[in-house]
Amino acid sequence: MNRREFFNLGLAPFLLSTSVTATNTISAPVASMANQPAEPLSRLAKNGFLPNVPLVTHRNQNVRFYDDLVREKTVLINFFLIQCSEGRCPLAMANLRQVQNMLGSRMGKDVFFLSITLQPLLNTPQALNKYAEIFKPKPGWDLLTGKPEDVETLRRTLGFADADPELDNDLQNHTSLARYGNDKLERWGMVSLRSSPNNIASTFKWLTV
Amino acid sequence: MSSYEKLVQNTIDLHRQITQAKLTRRDLLKMGMLSAATGMLLPMSGLSLRALAKDDDPTNPAICPVPGLAPPLGMISPPTRPWIEEMPRLVEKQTVRGNHPDNIDTGYYGYGGAPGPMPVGDAQGRGGDSKIHCLYDHPEMASHFPVQNMGHQAWSANGLIYCPPEKWYELREKQFDHVWHKDLPAGSGGQPAWGFDGVFPGPMFRVRYGEPHFVRIHNDLPTRNLGFGINQTSTHLHNMHMPAESDGNPLLPNYSGSYWDHHYPNVYAGVKQFGGLGNPNEGLGTLFYHDHKLDFTAQNVYAGLVGMTSIYDAPGIYANPTMGDYGDPEEATGWRLPCGPNFEFDVGLVFHDRQFDTLGADFFPLACFDGAVGDKITVNGKIQPFFPVKRRKYRFRMLNIGPSRTYQWALSNNSNFVVIATDGNLLPAPITVKTFQQVPAERFDVILDFSKYVPGTQIILYNRAEQTSGAKPTGKLLTPGVPVLKFIVDTGAVVDNSIIPSTLRPLPDISTPVTNNRTWEFKRRSGEWVVNREPFDRNVISATIQEGTAEKWTIVNGGGGWTHPIHVHHEEHRVLSYNGKPVGGLYAGRKDVISLEKNAYAEIYLRFRDFKGLYVMHCHNTVHEDHAMMVLWKLV
Ligand SMILES: [Cu+2]
Numbered sequence: 001m002n003r004r005e006f007f008n009l010g011l012a013p014f015l016l017s018t019s020v021t022a023t024n025t026i027s028a029p030v031a032s033m034a035n036q037p038a039e040p041l042s043r044l045a046k047n048g049f050l051p052n053v054p055l056v057t058h059r060n061q062n063v064r065f066y067d068d069l070v071r072e073k074t075v076l077i078n079f080f081l082i083q084c085s086e087g088r089c090p091l092a093m094a095n096l097r098q099v100q101n102m103l104g105s106r107m108g109k110d111v112f113f114l115s116i117t118l119q120p121l122l123n124t125p126q127a128l129n130k131y132a133e134i135f136k137p138k139p140g141w142d143l144l145t146g147k148p149e150d151v152e153t154l155r156r157t158l159g160f161a162d163a164d165p166e167l168d169n170d171l172q173n174h175t176s177l178a179r180y181g182n183d184k185l186e187r188w189g190m191v192s193l194r195s196s197p198n199n200i201a202s203t204f205k206w207l208t209v
Numbered sequence: 210m211s212s213y214e215k216l217v218q219n220t221i222d223l224h225r226q227i228t229q230a231k232l233t234r235r236d237l238l239k240m241g242m243l244s245a246a247t248g249m250l251l252p253m254s255g256l257s258l259r260a261l262a263k264d265d266d267p268t269n270p271a272i273c274p275v276p277g278l279a280p281p282l283g284m285i286s287p288p289t290r291p292w293i294e295e296m297p298r299l300v301e302k303q304t305v306r307g308n309h310p311d312n313i314d315t316g317y318y319g320y321g322g323a324p325g326p327m328p329v330g331d332a333q334g335r336g337g338d339s340k341i342h343c344l345y346d347h348p349e350m351a352s353h354f355p356v357q358n359m360g361h362q363a364w365s366a367n368g369l370i371y372c373p374p375e376k377w378y379e380l381r382e383k384q385f386d387h388v389w390h391k392d393l394p395a396g397s398g399g400q401p402a403w404g405f406d407g408v409f410p411g412p413m414f415r416v417r418y419g420e421p422h423f424v425r426i427h428n429d430l431p432t433r434n435l436g437f438g439i440n441q442t443s444t445h446l447h448n449m450h451m452p453a454e455s456d457g458n459p460l461l462p463n464y465s466g467s468y469w470d471h472h473y474p475n476v477y478a479g480v481k482q483f484g485g486l487g488n489p490n491e492g493l494g495t496l497f498y499h500d501h502k503l504d505f506t507a508q509n510v511y512a513g514l515v516g517m518t519s520i521y522d523a524p525g526i527y528a529n530p531t532m533g534d535y536g537d538p539e540e541a542t543g544w545r546l547p548c549g550p551n552f553e554f555d556v557g558l559v560f561h562d563r564q565f566d567t568l569g570a571d572f573f574p575l576a577c578f579d580g581a582v583g584d585k586i587t588v589n590g591k592i593q594p595f596f597p598v599k600r601r602k603y604r605f606r607m608l609n610i611g612p613s614r615t616y617q618w619a620l621s622n623n624s625n626f627v628v629i630a631t632d633g634n635l636l637p638a639p640i641t642v643k644t645f646q647q648v649p650a651e652r653f654d655v656i657l658d659f660s661k662y663v664p665g666t667q668i669i670l671y672n673r674a675e676q677t678s679g680a681k682p683t684g685k686l687l688t689p690g691v692p693v694l695k696f697i698v699d700t701g702a703v704v705d706n707s708i709i710p711s712t713l714r715p716l717p718d719i720s721t722p723v724t725n726n727r728t729w730e731f732k733r734r735s736g737e738w739v740v741n742r743e744p745f746d747r748n749v750i751s752a753t754i755q756e757g758t759a760e761k762w763t764i765v766n767g768g769g770g771w772t773h774p775i776h777v778h779h780e781e782h783r784v785l786s787y788n789g790k791p792v793g794g795l796y797a798g799r800k801d802v803i804s805l806e807k808n809a810y811a812e813i814y815l816r817f818r819d820f821k822g823l824y825v826m827h828c829h830n831t832v833h834e835d836h837a838m839m840v841l842w843k844l845v
Contacts, residue, residue: 025321049575059582088735115833159576162736163273163678175736176744177836179580185432186585188575189504192737192744198349199746203504204460205347 018174041072042059042186050183051157053150055116056135058128058143065154069114069142070183074207076200077114078178078193079160082123084130088176089136092193095200097135102201108140118174120151182207211519226408247345257639258636269390273577275677276584281362284572286584288567289392289592292695298519299413299557304738305377313379313425316468324374324423326364328454328470346554353750353841354821362452362820363421363474364820368479369817373476376416379528380405382442382500382514383429384798389585390592394569399437402571409590410610411498413518415536415552419486419523421611427468437573438505438512440465445501446518447650448493448633448801449627450478450780453822453844456778458754459503460747475520478780479717480819481757485699486789486818488575489526490717493781494534494635495519495557497604503747507581507612509832511573515610517557521625534714546629547604547650547656547707554599554707560693562586562614578738580613581677586672587695593701601705602658604629611649612831615682615772615804617674619644619690620657624668625665627709630654632781634799635714639710644673645795648774650829653795664700665815669693680831681772681807716798719783719814721759727752731775731805731828731838732767738828744837750823759816761785768806773833779844802829817844 044050052066063069076096078142080089093115104145114204117123123131128143137143145151157177162168179202181188191203274284307313310324342354363370385407388399405411405426416422430440435598441464445457455471463469500514501504521536522543533543540549547554564572564583574581585592609616616624621644628640633652647653662668671690676682730741737744739753754760762782764775781801784792788809803811827839 044575047436074763086735091802099562157576161579163577163579163680173735177737186434186436187505188437190578190836191440191504194737194742195749198748202347202349203746205310206439206503 040113055144055146060125074182076180113141120145265593287569289390292595296596302412302414361472362784372421376422378424381427403692409513414518424471438510442500446498452820580832598702615678616647616672621669627656662698666698668696723761725760730765731773732766733769738833738838745839751840765810774829776829777826785812
């Protein structure tokens with residue numbers, strides 16, 4: 001049974017009130033959830049560009065990638081490695097820390113950062129939580145892990161894999177590019193997290209007008 | 210070659226063998242190679258990459274679909290019959306009614322201004338005439354673009370160069386339905402696209418040196434995009450010698466509901482040095498305009514925001530009356546190049562490859578930052594069209610708008626192309642070739658002579674370069690190649706006063722001494738496209754250049770097996786050497802795109818003249834450009 005069938009059976013209110021899918025990002029009252037369309041809103045999500053895989057945040061919350069983290073939001077998505085030998089990931093995460101401050105009250109309201117680990121087996125939610133202490137993510141910035149196959153689906157589908165498998169197998173070859181986008185308006189671009197925090201923050205100004 | 214590339218190559222080879230053996234779908238079904246249910250090749254080793262992919266779930270999309278292969282590593286557009294539709298000519302752009310600035314629309318908000326030299330109004334959008342909201346919405350940009358610097362440099366009577374507009378135009382960026390081919394499931398109703406004036410390609414401007422022109426570009430694009438693209442635009446006129454405020458800088462988007470005023474002074478480069486209209490030996494010819502929005506150029510151009518401009522010489526600019534490209538319908542003056550009444554024999558050809566999904570819907574590979582290639586090649590917006598030609602000479606202005614495909618052109622009867630211009634610039638003398646390569650953004654003006662053929666003769670334009678990914682062509686030359694366009698020779702005689710002159714525009718002298726050397730390395734670095742090791746940053750100006758000086762730039766492909774077509778705004782260049790050797794033939798003229806093959810380096814000579822402001826240099830594989838392979842430079 002898929003999600004849509006669940007909604008058709010009218011089970012959604014019961015499901016959503018359980019702890020299985022409850023998250024801090026769903027703020028609408030439970031009663032109104034049944035009226036929401038079960039289908040993804042954007043064509044990109046329908047076409048599989050934004051897979052709805054289950055993930056766990058560094059705050060130990062179970063979430064669905066599309067439904068809970070991306071749907072109708074403005075997001076920045078990056079993949080990171082805690083043991084990044086060239087120091088690109090620490091730089092990227094430090095830049096994001098500054099960007100979240102620049103975004104002020106928009107952070108966690110209409111702009112969200114999704115930082116996904118490249119080593120889901122190694123990085124438990126607890127490990128991510130410990131790593132997060134360095135970057136002090138505000139509400140709206142989640143570090144994410146999940147089942148390796150789900151993280152891999154996400155990595156490939158969102159275009160973070162190198163077309164050459166030899167390069168792709170080299171973990172240290174991962175990109176510092178982040179995908180930023182607005183699901184509602186279906187606008188998606190990429191920005192380098194090695195560029196300045198101001199440069200990264202500016203992309204959000206141009207996404208919602 | 211990596212294992213992935215080998216895999217792709219083997220499969221492509223097998224597909225080619227199937228094609229050569231003329232196996233039908235029925236044969237393939239009988240042989241158990243095709244799925245009746247999906248119409249796709251079955252996941253057998255060597256037949257489909259699906260069999261060898263890590264994950265054989267067919268719903269798992271490819272990172273960068275290989276055109277013409279089955280999912281998950283490939284994508285196949287629905288079949289379309291060749292030579293069904295006639296190739297449309299580009300719409301000839303007309304001035305506003307009466308060519309009068311009073312007839313320029315003041316815009317959606319109703320408080321717009323009449324065109325004038327000071328385009329930016331106050332923060333409430335009052336006064337001025339361009340509604341460039343971004344300057345107010347993003348105050349941090351004031352350091353690059355102080356509002357007073359947005360005044361038109363060549364429109365002020367106290368300026369050194371004073372060329373107020375004489376021709377007045379408007380363009381409207383809007384959504385419309387386009388038919389790429391009527392065999393596609395979208396049928397004759399077509400599917401949504403974005404275009405200048407609601408056509409793809411946008412209209413052809415025919416402008417002239419000494420007749421400065423003004424274009425107000427209205428952004429009427431909808432908020433809801435095509436599944437890709439953004440309704441914020443900045444229109445760049447590729448290779449125009451123009452002030453920075455009219456360049457179409459990627460950082461200056463024009464919002465939907467607003468407009469932007471461009472002023473093109475239409476002077477030859479070297480006004481300050483030569484006086485008058487500048488040096489006619491710097492004359493440009495075939496230009497194109499396209500959207501250049503930061504991070505969204507490839508998507509918005511793919512949506513359809515592109516068109517062409519031809520610029521002709523000022524009458525009598527050369528003392529010698531047999532020189533000059535005047536766009537003369539009688540073909541009686543100057544070099545007498547093919548033109549004809551209403552430019553009938555001076556034809557723009559816009560080449561653009563697209564991918565459609567199996568349901569025939571337009572597809573843009575958002576998740577692929579190597580580049581974007583499609584399995585359908587369009588000419589002026591149609592897949593494999595035919596074009597009836599009269600028995601005489603034609604000038605074709607060939608433009609490759611990419612995003613990422615390189616062509617190798619050849620004609621079915623092995624006849625010649627007479628190349629008269631590279632990147633729009635007339636060569637010192639025509640060069641006759643049987644085949645030539647065209648990378649994204651390059652233009653080639655060629656003369657084809659159909660007078661020697663009997664009526665009914667059919668000649669096919671082939672692309673011989675195989676390319677299966679956005680990164681680069683495979684290097685294999687196909688025989689005969691992919692048929693792209695069919696010329697059909699008409700019956701009847703026709704006047705042809707045009708000639709193929711033995712000499713054309715002389716190359717300008719490049720003796721201005723070089724006062725600065727710079728090196729720019731374009732490279733893939735740890736999964737990112739970078740210039741001199743850094744990704745694009747809107748706060749970083751990578752070079753500050755003194756107006757009136759000459760520089761030598763060494764452009765380096767930092768390796769990794771990619772090719773990069775590099776383009777510098779505002780000033781074109783001359784290639785001094787390529788991989789340490791002098792260049793000849795089609796590469797010795799004035800160029801504005803330099804194609805860096807893998808591991809190549811080139812030394813180019815540039816002069817920075819006449820206007821000031823902020824410009825860019827970038828890779829014109831626009832997917833690379835959008836993934837940060839760009840730098841800002843400033844002319845002061
Ligand atoms: Cu490139």
